[in-house]
Amino acid sequence: MKKFIILFSLVFTMVCWTNESFAQAPPPSDHGSTTNQSGGGAPIGGGLFILLGLGAAYGGKKLYVLKKQSQEE
DSSP states (O other), X not given: OHHHHHXXXXXXXXXXXXXXXXXXXXXXXXXSOOOOOOSTTXXXXXXXXXXXXXXXXXXXXXXXXXXXXXXXX
């Protein structure tokens, strides 16, 4: 019963705070604008290279472990 009360209070608290957790205000409405630009001008170049590097390192480690296991057998 104690776990249920703790879990219920945690979920209730999270639900009550969802309205306050918005990161930024909504963009101003352009009534006369005809362009539909999504994503804004956020650069993704640096983060993309970091993710590619981490993925290559993870794949290399997996291949190394697989090769090492096959040599032991």
